[in-house]
Amino acid sequence: MVRKINVFDTTLRDGEQTPGVNLNFEEKLQIAVQLERLGVDIIEAGFPAASEGDFQAVKTIAETVKGSSVTGLSRSVRKEIDAAWDALKVGTEPRIHVFIATSPIHMEHKLRMTPDQVIENAVDSVKYASERFPHVQWSAEDACRSDLDFLVRIIEKVIDAGAEVINLPDTVGYITQEEIRHIFTYVRENVPNIDKAILSTHCHDDLGMATANSLAAIEAGAGQVEGTINGIGERAGNAALEEIAVALKIRNDHYQAETGFTLNEIKRTSSLVSKLTGMIVPNNKAVIGDNAFAHESGIHQDGVLKETTTYEIITPELVGVSSNRMVLGKLSGRHAFKEKVQSLGYNATEEEINRVFKEFKRLADKKKEITDDDIFALMTEEKAGETIKHYDLQTLQVSYGTTNIPTATITMTNPDGETLQEAATGSGSVEAIYNTIERIIGKEIVLKDYRIQSTTGGRDALAEVYVQIEFDNDEASGRGTANDVLEASARAYINAVNRVLNQKKWPRKNIEKIHV
Numbered sequence: 001m002v003r004k005i006n007v008f009d010t011t012l013r014d015g016e017q018t019p020g021v022n023l024n025f026e027e028k029l030q031i032a033v034q035l036e037r038l039g040v041d042i043i044e045a046g047f048p049a050a051s052e053g054d055f056q057a058v059k060t061i062a063e064t065v066k067g068s069s070v071t072g073l074s075r076s077v078r079k080e081i082d083a084a085w086d087a088l089k090v091g092t093e094p095r096i097h098v099f100i101a102t103s104p105i106h107m108e109h110k111l112r113m114t115p116d117q118v119i120e121n122a123v124d125s126v127k128y129a130s131e132r133f134p135h136v137q138w139s140a141e142d143a144c145r146s147d148l149d150f151l152v153r154i155i156e157k158v159i160d161a162g163a164e165v166i167n168l169p170d171t172v173g174y175i176t177q178e179e180i181r182h183i184f185t186y187v188r189e190n191v192p193n194i195d196k197a198i199l200s201t202h203c204h205d206d207l208g209m210a211t212a213n214s215l216a217a218i219e220a221g222a223g224q225v226e227g228t229i230n231g232i233g234e235r236a237g238n239a240a241l242e243e244i245a246v247a248l249k250i251r252n253d254h255y256q257a258e259t260g261f262t263l264n265e266i267k268r269t270s271s272l273v274s275k276l277t278g279m280i281v282p283n284n285k286a287v288i289g290d291n292a293f294a295h296e297s298g299i300h301q302d303g304v305l306k307e308t309t310t311y312e313i314i315t316p317e318l319v320g321v322s323s324n325r326m327v328l329g330k331l332s333g334r335h336a337f338k339e340k341v342q343s344l345g346y347n348a349t350e351e352e353i354n355r356v357f358k359e360f361k362r363l364a365d366k367k368k369e370i371t372d373d374d375i376f377a378l379m380t381e382e383k384a385g386e387t388i389k390h391y392d393l394q395t396l397q398v399s400y401g402t403t404n405i406p407t408a409t410i411t412m413t414n415p416d417g418e419t420l421q422e423a424a425t426g427s428g429s430v431e432a433i434y435n436t437i438e439r440i441i442g443k444e445i446v447l448k449d450y451r452i453q454s455t456t457g458g459r460d461a462l463a464e465v466y467v468q469i470e471f472d473n474d475e476a477s478g479r480g481t482a483n484d485v486l487e488a489s490a491r492a493y494i495n496a497v498n499r500v501l502n503q504k505k506w507p508r509k510n511i512e513k514i515h516v
């Protein structure tokens with residue numbers, strides 16, 4: 001029998017506790033609507049007593065989202081429960097999440113309460129909340145470092161007071177899988193009225209074990225799992241819900257449990273959360289990282305081309321990624337190389353492939369990732385039987401000041417290997433650069449599109465410029481990457497010109513689009 005595990009998403013509450021993350025009202029609403037589409041059962045929209053902004057966001061989300069239950073967090077403080085009620089009462093099935101810490105460290109040093117005072121406080125707040133809310137969740141903060149018999153005592157009392165979900169968080173990401181299984185089993189076996197409540201797990205990732213611990217708690221009877229999208233959250237973050245949902249799906253044979261997630265909404269949700277929070281997803285992140293479906297080494301690529309299940313336990317489509325990706329580099333093999341050449345529109349013979357493959361390996365030794373442009377250049381050389389001739393940027397100098405006319409001075413080599421230097425002005429630095437390049441090339445170049453983005457985060461991020469040009473009765477796109485935006489702009493322009501020249505030499509059947 002497959003058990004349904006309720007998913008409690010706290011991206012908008014614990015996730016927003018990520019240092020540096022601050023979502024505004026519209027952003028929170030946008031994420032909540034996507035979480036509903038993903039199939040989250042309960043959305044923790046915020047902490048209504050924390051600020052007027054959070055109160056309004058929780059209220060609007062409760063008014064708007066009808067497909068998921070909406071909740072808000074509150075300390076065991078009556079006026080915070082009142083604030084939560086004011087924000088959540090507009091929802092279809094108002095739900096509150098009240099918490100208090102139960103570990104000796106927290107009770108003694110933070111709350112400065114005795115265990116009996118904590119029990120009294122917890123019971124009072126749950127009773128007070130149940131008089132208003134039809135659904136009350138109670139959390140024992142730092143449960144996984146709490147005394148088990150104390151936990152059993154307090155849980156029995158808060159269930160009697162009206163709590164229907166009991167959450168046992170690993171607040172500081174300290175527990176191991178065996179230990180969390182023991183805690184959940186112990187509570188299930190020793191709390192007399194436990195059948196009146198659902199047990200929930202809420203793990204943090206301080207030791208990188210949040211997903212594993214959440215799954216272990218599910219094995220030991222948790223009926224609800226809490227976490228965030230992309231695993232964002234306080235310190236090292238929370239359990240990543242996408243990982244848990246996909247693990248339950250892929251290892252259904254083992255867990256015999258599933259979530260209600262529409263799994264192919266995962267990628268979209270992850271991208272939205274990443275974009276709005278500014279928390280970049282690492283390439284190697286499980287399930288949603290850019291490399292999760294990328295294959296770089298020859299043996300793997302060959303296997304995947306023959307039968308995807310050789311190296312893919314999750315299909316990209318399952319989580320909403322359109323296809324897997326072959327990354328060509330020095331570890332790639334002939335099969336993947338041939339596949340790429342064909343996908344670029346070449347009808348190459350085996351001999352041509354073999355010859356160019358050698359060149360490709362030579363290039364790959366010098367360059368980390370071989371792009372479509374590189375393959376195109378190699379194939380052009382092969383087909384033309386000669387070295388590709390192109391323009392190359394040698395030096396770039398730009399003079400800019402708020403009261404000066406921007407001027408660019410550029411040195412470039414032309415396809416005949418001659419070095420040329422020119423200078424020109426423009427209304428801005430980029431225009432000055434483009435006017436100078438046009439002067440060197442000696443033909444009109446029409447800029448049809450210009451886009452810029454940073455490829456990584458931080459102040460030292462690389463700039464990536466994309467341009468679309470019309471040149472010599474042809475059109476091409478170009479891309480340039482550099483630490484400096486002006487250099488990236490120059491490189492993109494020159495790249496586009498070279499692509500026009502290459503196209504003329506060796507027209508491709510399918511000129512691939514450069515995606516930005």
Ligand SMILES: CC(=O)SCCNC(=O)CCNC(=O)[C@H](O)C(C)(C)COP(=O)(O)OP(=O)(O)OC[C@H]1O[C@@H](n2cnc3c(N)ncnc32)[C@H](O)[C@@H]1OP(=O)(O)O
Nearest residue numbers: 014047049050051075076077099100101110111112141171
């Ligand atoms: C594990 C977690 O993620 S818990 C959630 C954490 N999230 C947040 O803290 C974000 C929102 N927080 C806030 O906006 C503020 O901290 C507020 C509004 C909740 C409280 O602000 P303040 O009144 O200024 O208190 P402050 O945050 O400095 O200190 C917390 C106080 O709450 C007490 N406290 C902590 N948890 C609880 C609880 N569950 N129930 C009752 N009291 C609690 C602390 O002991 C401390 O009490 P003290 O002032 O008597 O020493």
Ligand SMILES: CC(C)C(=O)C(=O)O
Nearest residue numbers: 099139141142169171
């Ligand atoms: C408020 C509780 C549930 C929490 O976030 C934690 O203990 O980590």
Ligand SMILES: [Mg+2]
Nearest residue numbers: 014169171202
């Ligand atoms: Mg937490």
